[in-house]
Amino acid sequence: MKPFHVSDCTLLTNMSGLPVAVNLRELRDRIAICSADVLYHHFCETPLVPFFDNPDYRNDFAVWAKLHLNDRVLAERLGIIDPYLFADIEILRSQVLDIIDERLSEVQVVPTALSGSEFYFLEATTVVFDTGNVIEHPTGLRNAILNMTNSSIYFHFLEAKRRPPVCIDDFSAWLADWGSDFEPYIQALRSIDLMFLSLAELKNELTTVVAMQGE
Amino acid sequence: MGRKLEAYEGIVGTAVIRQLRQLGDKLAGKRVVHVNSTREGGGVAEILAWMVPLMEDLGLDARWEVITGSGDFFSVTKSIHNGLQGFPLTISSAGWQTYQDVNAVNFERMRPLLEDADVVIIHDPQPAPLLNLCSDRKGKWIWRGHIDISHPFRPTWKALKNFIVGYDASIFSMCQFAKTLPHQQFLIAPSIDPLSDKNCDLDIHELEEVRARFGLDPTRPLVVQISRFDRFKDPIGVIEAYRLVRRVIPVQLVLAGGGATDDPEGKAMLNDVLEAAAGDPDIHVLLLPPDAHRTINALQRLADVVIQKSTREGFGLTVTEGLWKGKPVIGGDVGGIRSQVVNYHTGFLVNTPEGAAHRIRFLLHHAELRNNMGMKAQEYVREHFLLTRHLREYLTLFHQLLSKREEKMFYV
Structure with a gap:
């Protein structure tokens, strides 16, 4: 069986070049044309960028709808979207646009942000590097996770779902090669609810569920 | 080195x-x-x-x-x-x-x-x-x-x-x-550098020495703004806020900052601040030398509330410093202060001297909340800044x- 090579990554955010959105209609129009990387950034890369660690919602669109459009209905509808359930980011885009279109059909006045609170469309570059650490056997997974950085966790457990095989994290893909003995590990990893976990919390959760399977 | x-x-x-x-x-x-x-x-x-x-x-x-x-x-x-x-x-x-x-x-x-x-x-x-x-x-x-x-x-x-x-x-x-x-x-x-003279831990003797050096009363609350004497840091607005608080709480104010070699306007602003503070022994306007990092560190640690009432701000490293010392920060609702100060979690964003006065009073009346916000503030800085x-x-x-x-x- 192949060992698991632990990678790490760092993220650098940059401006996407899209104009800012001042109101909900502009947000909709920009989301319709922005690159997949922009959409991915605002949905999935949020745990890696500086942001207060106790937001109501995990994606930037829902946060903006709540804080700056003062549209809590829209925030709730956008906030429940789990981007990792979508195998194709274009399907995610369609769903977001559908939610916004529905909201635009409901409101009498287009929700608008105050000056200075516009939505900025960002994206990020990810640099990946080999840490040199190797996990030889699934029984070493828990200790290896304990020693990983939060960004390693992000790369192997969250970002991995965007790479082929899509929607599968690197740990589960590796464990699948070890046969049915480790199927419970995969099921345990699949059972983690990502929505409200910071990367540090996710790391704790991963070590807990992996340790429970080893007992 | x-x-x-x-x-x-x-x-x-x-x-x-x-x-x-x-x-x-x-x-x-x-x-x-x-x-x-x-x-x-x-x-x-x-x-x-x-x-x-x-x-x-x-x-x-x-x-x-x-x-x-x-x-x-x-x-x-x-x-x-x-x-x-x-x-x-x-x-x-x-x-x-x-x-x-x-x-x-x-x-x-x-x-x-x-x-x-x-x-x-x-x-x-x-x-x-x-x-x-x-x-x-x-x-x-x-x-x-x-x-x-x-x-x-x-x-x-x-x-x-x-x-x-x-x-x-x-x-x-x-x-x-x-x-x-x-x-x-x-x-x-x-x-910020958590090990620099401006941010490292200080022992109680050093804190007390700084308190005594500037004649600060240990029995009364202290509000501190550390920044250059610059119009955009709004030191005059801080004095106005202090005066509003002072009507009900015997608070002390420290406005401390250094000059920078590329800031010729600082002296004029300092004179305006001294004029605004004239006659009030509880307003301490301190022009500190560029190497007074430990003094600034001590003043931030002695503060009950750190304030940074800027009307324009780049990122606001003095805010980061205050948060790192476990102090909730009352900051102007501008620039990078918005990324650091989260209402009811790490401090309060304000837009006016009245708003600043209101939040200073709130924090001085809620000691336990102030401490909890301070702890949360330090962890936020550890993770991100x-x-x-x-x-x-x-x-x-x-x-x-x-x-x-x-x-x-x-x-x-």
């Missing part, structure tokens, strides 16, 4: 240090030159004082150069600085010529270093013309804007932009500060620029 990365292990953890070493290994030997306009005073000099030694510790050939100039030059660059922050000041063509001439003299001194560098980072507007002077450059040039230029005085930005457009990339502290430019614009928030995160983002940027890769994700 700068510190080694391992000195920070106890604060940020082993994994974070190991990650930086792994990123740095692949950049070993790269020549990186930072250029700014002062070695002392202000957030940029403080950042470079730790960043350059740590880059060297990672194996990069990092240098820090400072441009020098006459009083006329710094008057012009101060006007540019103020113009970029929205203050309508017309700069004459002679002023712009002085700006370019002084840069040309500095360029000749630095020419070999700048021509051979793999990466040159030009901090703020003062040395921006160096790029156009360096026609034989080999490396990548980055312009790093530290200040809030979201609403500049248009003629100032229009003129300065001519010096910026040729850079390979620019860096801003927040997306709100970025301008439309024909190159990639990266976002990197600044940070310490120098290790800052260094990591610079290394990531160097990898991207030097590898010439355009994919969203790539391996090094």
Whole structure:
């Protein structure tokens, strides 16, 4: 069986070049044309960028709808979207646009942000590097996770779902090669609810569920 | 002599240090030159004082150069600085010529270093013309804007932009500060050094010595604003807020700041503050020398509430410093203060002296909440605003620029 090579990554955010959105209609129009990387950034890369660690919602669109459009209905509808359930980011885009279109059909006045609170469309570059650490056997997974950085966790457990095989994290893909003995590990990893976990919390959760399977 | 990365292990953890070493290994030997306009005073000099030694510790050939100039030059660059922050000041063509001439003299001194560098980072507007002077450059040039230029005085930005457009990339502290430019614009928030004299732990004797030195009463609450005497830091507004609080609580106020060699306006502002504070023994206006870092550290630690009531702000490192010391911060609702101060979690954002007074009173009346907010504030800084995160983002940027890769994700 192949060992698991632990990678790490760092993220650098940059401006996407899209104009800012001042109101909900502009947000909709920009989301319709922005690159997949922009959409991915605002949905999935949020745990890696500086942001207060106790937001109501995990994606930037829902946060903006709540804080700056003062549209809590829209925030709730956008906030429940789990981007990792979508195998194709274009399907995610369609769903977001559908939610916004529905909201635009409901409101009498287009929700608008105050000056200075516009939505900025960002994206990020990810640099990946080999840490040199190797996990030889699934029984070493828990200790290896304990020693990983939060960004390693992000790369192997969250970002991995965007790479082929899509929607599968690197740990589960590796464990699948070890046969049915480790199927419970995969099921345990699949059972983690990502929505409200910071990367540090996710790391704790991963070590807990992996340790429970080893007992 | 700068510190080694391992000195920070106890604060940020082993994994974070190991990650930086792994990123740095692949950049070993790269020549990186930072250029700014002062070695002392202000957030940029403080950042470079730790960043350059740590880059060297990672194996990069990092240098820090400072441009020098006459009083006329710094008057012009101060006007540019103020113009970029929205203050309508017309700069004459002679002023712009002085700006370019002084840069040309500095360029000749630095020419070999700048021509051979793999990466040159030009901090703020003062040395921006160096790029156009360096026609034989080999490396990548980055312009790093530290200040809030979201609403500049248009003629100032229009003129300065001519010096910026040729850079390979620019860096801003927040997306709100970025301008439309024909190159990639990266976002990197600044940070603080938790082991510097300004931020390290201090023992109780040192705190009490500072308290006694400035005649502060240990039995009464203390509000502290640390910043340059600059109109955009609104020290007069802080005094107004203090007077509103003072009607009901016997609070003391410290307004403390140093001068910077590139800030000729500071003296005039200081005089205005002294005049506003005249006759009140509980307002302590302190002009501190540039090396009074431990004194500033102590004043922040002695404070019950830290305030930074800016009306324009770049990132606001004094806010970060206050949060790191476990103090909730009352900050102006502008610039980078918005990224750091979260209402009811790490402090309060305010827009007026009245708002500041209201929140000072609230915090002074809620000691337990104040302590809880302070603890949360320190953890927030540990995660996001310490120098290790800052260094990591610079290394990531160097990898991207030097590898010439355009994919969203790539391996090094």
